[in-house]
Structure formats: C-alpha cells, structure tokens
Amino acid sequence: MDTISSLWDILNDINVNNISGVVVISFFIIILFAGCMEPFFASNIEIMLMNRNDILKRTSLSYAILFIVFAMLNYIIAIETFFLSACIWGFIIFAVVLGISKILSFFINKAKVIYEKYADYLKLGAIIIFFPAIPYTISIIKEVNFISCSLLCALMELLIVALCFLNQEKRQSKIILQINNEKWYVFRHIDNNLLCGNNRELKASTQIKLIDLEDISNKNGFFRVE
Structure with missing residues (x-):
C-alpha cells in the first residue's frame, strides 16, 4: 500500500488540470515514439x-525504456523494506553463485561452458537488484530527494549496462552472408559496406573483411539467420 500511495502522490504533483500542457506533452511523446x-x-x-x-533512433528508444524501467524499479523496491531486504539477500545469492561458477569453470569444462553462457545474465541481475539500495542509503545519509536519487542511480545503471553488456565486440553474429561459395558472419554496417569475419565472434575471426x-x-549474395 505504501508503494501505491507514493506513486499516487507523484502523479498528483503533475498538474493534469492544465489541459493544453497535457495535450502538448502527449503529442510530443507520440511523435517521438512514432519515429522510433x-x-x-x-x-x-x-x-x-x-x-x-x-x-540512433532505435538505440535512443532502447536506452529511454531501460532508464524508465531502472528508475521505477529503484523507487518501488527501495521504498518497501521487504523488497529492499529481498534484493540485498538476492544480491548476496547472485554474488555467491557467480563466484562458485567462476571457480568451477577453471576445473570443469562443462561448468566453463555454462558460466560463459549465463555469466552476463547473473551480473546483470546482480546490478539490477543491488542498485535500489543506493538511493535508499543516500537519501537517509545525505537527506537528498528520494526520487532524484532513484533517477541518478538509474542513469548509472544504464551507463554500466551500456558499457559492459552492450559492447559490440562481445556479441556473436547471427547473420550469415553467403557470397561466391564463401560464408561470412556479418557484424556491422559501415557506410555502404558490411564488416564481416570468418568466425561468429569478431575477436575470434582470423579473417576480417569489408564487403x-x-x-x-x-554477385547474387544472400543473407540467412543462423
């Protein structure tokens, strides 16, 4: 109930009686989303x-959605003691599982394969459930506005996720270009060329070519998704 009442207070702070302002904001959001x-x-x-x-449109919309989701999670989780406690314990569990998986990956090949497949998901989960504790702590120690703390922490989360998990060098290509009986994995579109390699991972490619x-x-080349 505290969560619902808090969100209701935020909505009440918005002057919905200003019809012209609501219409302008609504049209702006529609135009912004329509183009993306x-x-x-x-x-x-x-x-x-x-x-x-x-x-740029696609990336901007993706980041905007992530920012909104992170900010809402930070706010909703941090204002509820039960959710906050659950997140702290969840973070500890995530960290322990991640640490054990990392250690096992050094000795067991199957564990290494599983770790490499799911490590990023575990790290992302740990970040998402850890950050709500930050606005709660800052707001108490420094007496800073709670919503501002949630928004700033959401921005930090977004930057971390973008830098650590959306790095193109770590991606595996799923698009194959077949041309002249040659098989190329496509990584990026650069001007009028495609950056291709002979391996699913860019770093592992021994041949890299702009086509x-x-x-x-x-040459009647064609694409397929693997």
Missing part, C-alpha cells in the same frame, strides 16, 4: 542494414 517504432521492432537483418539515423553492398547484389 519501426527501427525498434526491426528484424536482425533489417537492423544490420540500417542507416545511422535509424540506428560492398553493391558487390553482394551483383
């Missing part, structure tokens, strides 16, 4: 062939 919707729901191949403007889009069309 198509790139946001594009397929893997469409994303790979997007121009920079569409990529012109016109050459792909002229």
Whole structure:
C-alpha cells in the first residue's frame, strides 16, 4: 500500500488540470515514439542494414525504456523494506553463485561452458537488484530527494549496462552472408559496406573483411539467420 500511495502522490504533483500542457506533452511523446517504432521492432537483418539515423533512433528508444524501467524499479523496491531486504539477500545469492561458477569453470569444462553462457545474465541481475539500495542509503545519509536519487542511480545503471553488456565486440553474429561459395558472419554496417569475419565472434575471426553492398547484389549474395 505504501508503494501505491507514493506513486499516487507523484502523479498528483503533475498538474493534469492544465489541459493544453497535457495535450502538448502527449503529442510530443507520440511523435517521438512514432519515429522510433519501426527501427525498434526491426528484424536482425533489417537492423544490420540500417542507416545511422535509424540506428540512433532505435538505440535512443532502447536506452529511454531501460532508464524508465531502472528508475521505477529503484523507487518501488527501495521504498518497501521487504523488497529492499529481498534484493540485498538476492544480491548476496547472485554474488555467491557467480563466484562458485567462476571457480568451477577453471576445473570443469562443462561448468566453463555454462558460466560463459549465463555469466552476463547473473551480473546483470546482480546490478539490477543491488542498485535500489543506493538511493535508499543516500537519501537517509545525505537527506537528498528520494526520487532524484532513484533517477541518478538509474542513469548509472544504464551507463554500466551500456558499457559492459552492450559492447559490440562481445556479441556473436547471427547473420550469415553467403557470397561466391564463401560464408561470412556479418557484424556491422559501415557506410555502404558490411564488416564481416570468418568466425561468429569478431575477436575470434582470423579473417576480417569489408564487403560492398553493391558487390553482394551483383554477385547474387544472400543473407540467412543462423
């Protein structure tokens, strides 16, 4: 009930009686989202062939959604003692599981494969459930506005996630370009070229090549998703 009443207080602070202001904000949000919707729901191949403007739209909308989700989680979890305690214990469990998995990966091959597959998910989960404790602690020690703390912590989470988990070098390509009986994994669209490698992972590729889009069309190349 405390969570619902707190959220209701925030909504009450917004002057919904100012009809013109609500209409302007609503139209602004609609226009903003309308320009990003198509790139946001594009397929893997469409994303790979997007121009920079569409990529920027898609990335911006993704980051905006993540920021909103992180801020809401930080606020809702931190104002409820039960949720906050559960998150602290959850963080400890995540850290222990991650540590044990890391140690086992040095000695057991199967454990190494499982660790490499799920480590990023465990780290991301640990970050999400740890950060709500920060605005709670800061707001008590420094007497800073609780909502401002939640927003700033959400920004920190977003930057950490973007730097650590959205790094293109760590991604595995799922798009294959077949051209002249050669198989290439596609990583990025650079100007009118595709950055390709002979391995699913860019770092593991022994051959890296820029292939012109016109050459792909002229040589009857085709894409497939693996």
